[in-house]
Amino acid sequence: MTTSEENYLKVIYHLSNLSPKGVNTNAIAGMLDTKASSVTDMLKKLSDKELVNYQKYQGVFLTEKGKLSAKMIVRNHRLWEVFLVEKLGFAWDEVHEVAEELEHIRSEKLINQLDKFLNFPSFDPHGDPIPNAKGEMPTIAKQLLSEIEIGSTITCVGVKDTSVDFLQYLNKQQISLGTNITVLEKEAFDGTIKIEINHAVLVISDKIANNLFVK
């Protein structure tokens, strides 16, 4: 499998969760920063390899084979992210780009030994689950901070948006995985939430609250 094919599979995998009735050509093009026509070409190729089920104009689905391949790429990506943060001292907003390259290194032994070296982690530095060697994903009951009721104290366990801008905002507010948060007030008008973290009070927008996973 080529790096390009792997990137398409990964994107289709991620988009499948959002649109279970078939992933759109344009959506894929948007994620990969490419053109719809290029996507159509690649979908035909992936279909020939039985990695996706694709019918013209009808959106695309991963086959079981494609889903497993996609999970293995996600596994690689997330294990490398753990490595970069835990062993090489990268910050959680610095790992994505490099992991994007490392995930395509083809070696079963490499990734399984890395997994072992890292002590079989279940979650990556952004709180996303890491599939095991069989493709099984750990699950965790988590909610968006925006869904938490006033008075509750919960713990940050992940981010929905993993963009550098969002992660750096969280750094600035000293919010990281494991940070305890108490919901103090919610503003009905604009969804703004007042929270307490590390004995300090902070007001965050609904957009922030909709991208923080807590438990």
Place this chain on the structure above:
Amino acid sequence: MTTSEENYLKVIYHLSNLSPKGVNTNAIAGMLDTKASSVTDMLKKLSDKELVNYQKYQGVFLTEKGKLSAKMIVRNHRLWEVFLVEKLGFAWDEVHEVAEELEHIRSEKLINQLDKFLNFPSFDPHGDPIPNAKGEMPTIAKQLLSEIEIGSTITCVGVKDTSVDFLQYLNKQQISLGTNITVLEKEAFDGTIKIEINHAVLVISDKIANNLFVK
């Protein structure tokens, strides 16, 4: 720089040491398992980028810029080999292929942090020197086992040939970096050498003796 360009630079770098009067097109083709015509095409491209000095029919030289780039690729390769052996438990005959892929990951921070994580190693698992971040190479006074006189006891510090076959032969004979070797006899007729290692006597061919570095 593309992966392909990097591979050409690396090969030219290695061949430069052997043929200081310019590296031949055919030699490069042989190392890269490609055709001479493909090499010619690439040499033009590398020349345009001022990574090599190339004149038709006259062989090719690395420029200073090209030499530094090549050294950085060698640095990446050898640091990853150390990582695979020291941290992930790979054997010295298993690392080449994977390191061949890892060496092309583009990130200064990655490689410098890896270097630090590994404690700035000077030599890779085959005894080859690792260039530092500036491209400086450690040197070590070493000889081929074939050059050692009878009665001397020396230590294995590297292999010239890093092929799987040779490394596995050494595994079988329990020879690794750090192994002490005493030269007992040399056969004038065929270059065969009788040595003592780990209190056992072993007869090795001249080919073996010409590929083992000792000190």
Place this chain on the structure above:
DNA sequence: TAATATTTTTAGCTTTGTCTAAAAAATAAA
């Protein structure tokens, strides 16, 4: 030195993954 052999380059073609522009299908709106 002339003839032969080897090496290297050129010319033109292939594949992969991309693109643009135009055509076709599906969806939304009037």
Place this chain on the structure above:
DNA sequence: TTTATTTTTTAGACAAAGCTAAAAATATTA
């Protein structure tokens, strides 16, 4: 239910990196 809009596909082209076959240059040898 037509018309308009959006989405998707097709057709044809391009760059990178490779190939084959033939031509040109260099090296070897008689």
